[in-house]
Amino acid sequence: MTTTAPHTTVTTLARTAREAAAALRRTSAADRTHAISAMAAALRAAAPSIIAANTRDLDAARAAEQPDTRIDRLRLDVERLEAVAQGLDTIAALPDPVGQVVDHRTAPSGIEVSRVRGPLGVILMIFEARPNVTAEAAALCLRAGNAVLLRGGSEARHTNAAIGDALAHALARSAIPAAAVQVITDPGHDVVTELLQCERDIDLVIPRGGERLIRAVVEQSRIPVLKHYKGNCHVYVDADADLAMAAEIVMNAKVQRPGVCNATEHLLVHSDVAGALLPVLGARLHAAGVELRAGPRARALMPTAIAATEADWDEEYLDLVLGVKVVDSADEAIQHINAHGSRHSDAIVTQNAQHADRFIAEVDSASVLWNASTRLADGGEYGLGAEIGISTDKLHARGPMGAQELTCAKWVVVGQGHVRS
Amino acid sequence: MTTTAPHTTVTTLARTAREAAAALRRTSAADRTHAISAMAAALRAAAPSIIAANTRDLDAARAAEQPDTRIDRLRLDVERLEAVAQGLDTIAALPDPVGQVVDHRTAPSGIEVSRVRGPLGVILMIFEARPNVTAEAAALCLRAGNAVLLRGGSEARHTNAAIGDALAHALARSAIPAAAVQVITDPGHDVVTELLQCERDIDLVIPRGGERLIRAVVEQSRIPVLKHYKGNCHVYVDADADLAMAAEIVMNAKVQRPGVCNATEHLLVHSDVAGALLPVLGARLHAAGVELRAGPRARALMPTAIAATEADWDEEYLDLVLGVKVVDSADEAIQHINAHGSRHSDAIVTQNAQHADRFIAEVDSASVLWNASTRLADGGEYGLGAEIGISTDKLHARGPMGAQELTCAKWVVVGQGHVRS
Numbered sequence: 001m002t003t004t005a006p007h008t009t010v011t012t013l014a015r016t017a018r019e020a021a022a023a024l025r026r027t028s029a030a031d032r033t034h035a036i037s038a039m040a041a042a043l044r045a046a047a048p049s050i051i052a053a054n055t056r057d058l059d060a061a062r063a064a065e066q067p068d069t070r071i072d073r074l075r076l077d078v079e080r081l082e083a084v085a086q087g088l089d090t091i092a093a094l095p096d097p098v099g100q101v102v103d104h105r106t107a108p109s110g111i112e113v114s115r116v117r118g119p120l121g122v123i124l125m126i127f128e129a130r131p132n133v134t135a136e137a138a139a140l141c142l143r144a145g146n147a148v149l150l151r152g153g154s155e156a157r158h159t160n161a162a163i164g165d166a167l168a169h170a171l172a173r174s175a176i177p178a179a180a181v182q183v184i185t186d187p188g189h190d191v192v193t194e195l196l197q198c199e200r201d202i203d204l205v206i207p208r209g210g211e212r213l214i215r216a217v218v219e220q221s222r223i224p225v226l227k228h229y230k231g232n233c234h235v236y237v238d239a240d241a242d243l244a245m246a247a248e249i250v251m252n253a254k255v256q257r258p259g260v261c262n263a264t265e266h267l268l269v270h271s272d273v274a275g276a277l278l279p280v281l282g283a284r285l286h287a288a289g290v291e292l293r294a295g296p297r298a299r300a301l302m303p304t305a306i307a308a309t310e311a312d313w314d315e316e317y318l319d320l321v322l323g324v325k326v327v328d329s330a331d332e333a334i335q336h337i338n339a340h341g342s343r344h345s346d347a348i349v350t351q352n353a354q355h356a357d358r359f360i361a362e363v364d365s366a367s368v369l370w371n372a373s374t375r376l377a378d379g380g381e382y383g384l385g386a387e388i389g390i391s392t393d394k395l396h397a398r399g400p401m402g403a404q405e406l407t408c409a410k411w412v413v414v415g416q417g418h419v420r421s
Numbered sequence: 422m423t424t425t426a427p428h429t430t431v432t433t434l435a436r437t438a439r440e441a442a443a444a445l446r447r448t449s450a451a452d453r454t455h456a457i458s459a460m461a462a463a464l465r466a467a468a469p470s471i472i473a474a475n476t477r478d479l480d481a482a483r484a485a486e487q488p489d490t491r492i493d494r495l496r497l498d499v500e501r502l503e504a505v506a507q508g509l510d511t512i513a514a515l516p517d518p519v520g521q522v523v524d525h526r527t528a529p530s531g532i533e534v535s536r537v538r539g540p541l542g543v544i545l546m547i548f549e550a551r552p553n554v555t556a557e558a559a560a561l562c563l564r565a566g567n568a569v570l571l572r573g574g575s576e577a578r579h580t581n582a583a584i585g586d587a588l589a590h591a592l593a594r595s596a597i598p599a600a601a602v603q604v605i606t607d608p609g610h611d612v613v614t615e616l617l618q619c620e621r622d623i624d625l626v627i628p629r630g631g632e633r634l635i636r637a638v639v640e641q642s643r644i645p646v647l648k649h650y651k652g653n654c655h656v657y658v659d660a661d662a663d664l665a666m667a668a669e670i671v672m673n674a675k676v677q678r679p680g681v682c683n684a685t686e687h688l689l690v691h692s693d694v695a696g697a698l699l700p701v702l703g704a705r706l707h708a709a710g711v712e713l714r715a716g717p718r719a720r721a722l723m724p725t726a727i728a729a730t731e732a733d734w735d736e737e738y739l740d741l742v743l744g745v746k747v748v749d750s751a752d753e754a755i756q757h758i759n760a761h762g763s764r765h766s767d768a769i770v771t772q773n774a775q776h777a778d779r780f781i782a783e784v785d786s787a788s789v790l791w792n793a794s795t796r797l798a799d800g801g802e803y804g805l806g807a808e809i810g811i812s813t814d815k816l817h818a819r820g821p822m823g824a825q826e827l828t829c830a831k832w833v834v835v836g837q838g839h840v841r842s
Contacts, residue, residue, distance in 0.1 A: 022759065025783045099782075107804045111793055120815050121785065203815050224645070224816045245838040252840035338443065360833050361520075362446045364542065372532055372836025381841070382832065383528045394541050394624050394829045395645045396816040408815045411803065412781050415793025417666040419673035420802070 119145030128209035231261030238350035345377035366399035540566030652682030659771035766798035787820035
């Protein structure tokens, strides 16, 4: 269902989603699988009209002189749309988390006590330009039995409306209520503000986009929000590291795709190995186009580096820039990461299992990696099949969130007339 | 550590707790067990001074003409203090959740991916009069490796200070940093308001008390809050119920302890069995002192009932009052509960497994019970050993929360130089 809701109907949108969520609890895993497969087929069938709608959005973005990177993120050609459809096929094939028994025990009184996974209910996704998110988020929410309200960026509004129409077409021929997926294309900011007040009818908000968008959502929301503000990720090269391995991990973590949240922004190197590692690695990073911003001891070992300021340690560059600091112990590295990091993904390179264990236990981040690149902190790499986003919060879900993270476990008690004595 | 913090030091309190939480990550399960046992011993040793402090609080409460129920909740005699100490012994014996591996897989790239439980970090407990909460909450937070800030009601402030001194005495002789448990006895409301802004240093807020207290905390907090506002619990007696069993469950759920959150407030009865059940059960409830507020069809079967208003269905009486309604289907019961309930604990009485399965899947509550009293929805009855509170939220934890719910699972990735390709 695509809607261009005027403000008066915002609470109706949320209420309609709540009713769809109730109806979804009466559907089977097979019903949901069929619906997601039908959504993939509908996207393929509607490719010409989706791409035509995308052309309108692209023309408007060009007319508004949007930067090229933004226009590229907005573009949906046949290949990209096919990739989205394949993503939906993958989600259709994922195990359905609804009804999974997490825990079971017979309590002293004789009652059988279980925890059983069920849908959260209604999820509101708020995201920026990428129109591929629309269909993928809808499918992943459905996989876990949830109704979803999708509010994409206004630059993608014709594309999102066309995708919403295709999904609605698929759902209309399925056992899933059409209102289980509602694409909101009203350009007004007030719609979001009002939706964020609907705490009775919306169970979870997931914003995806820049830090400013996410902070605005958190400020306004009366509903729980799962999010990450930024990814200030670190690699710490320990005194006991394999330095060749360390160099490969750092190059990959910084250079392979610098604009994403699990790219490494800061390198910490133990003073015992800084002299052996940094001159060579610094030259290699410099040759790869990386700007080095270093503390005084690191800078002395890397002639191409400029001086880092105190503010650098808190920065997420999302670019070919790397902050470098020499530390005197694993403890100092752990303290630096916990003080300046964003609790996203941080790695240690070491051959010393005790040092790795301490790092893993004490670094308070969603993902901690030992002898692996931070770029591997990803739902796909972890085998989740698909991810709805990444959380740096500590409650409910940390790190990449898959279908399971879109459920909650209720207590199910089976007695035979048991009462409290 | 007991503190009577002036406002300027509130952020220091939170920062000190954060540092204690970091130090706690370097302690072992045995360290925590020893500390909790030492806390129990210290409470027993300090019994005379704790009871003397409690006498001061009781005198002040009597002078302020507080109601008897409130004074009773505040009172801590030798027996009650011994029960608290025994509660701590139980917590010391609980399995330690820190380091538990929740999930493990080898991902396609060859990295080993696990989810491992660790402490949340710093927990702020805000609670009303009952001084037994102070020591129990401290012990349960420590069991899961967390530092805790405890802010009890001002009526109990001398008692809480004496308990805090005893706990500090125990921690000073343990491997646990003394600042892992901080009892805040400053009477000012501003302390709480300021603490609720410390989102960088406090990870979770758990308020326990009346709905007004909890709403005020949620309004002010920038930190995630786990809570339940109220317990509007239901028993639904299905057409296929064993009516003798149903009567026992309803009597227990309503009468056994009406002032607590898992007591049943509303009874829904299928019209097929209303005529057989309600006249007898109504008389029995009336004889037990229960005021019956009924819809028209139920009232016709229970001469002692008064008419329920529409507002009654949303009410948590916490008293010998029961709302009663006749419904025509399990569906109608499910819809009523989802519309008027508080997502706490709701029961179905039936011999029909299909009806029970639908009720369990579709009632969106933290606990759903089949042929058992709602009074069994309790951490102790579920075998958790101890509970820190009950959540009617859907994220992170639903229902009774034990030590496990005071942890979060981080992703731990072990590679051998793996990078993203």
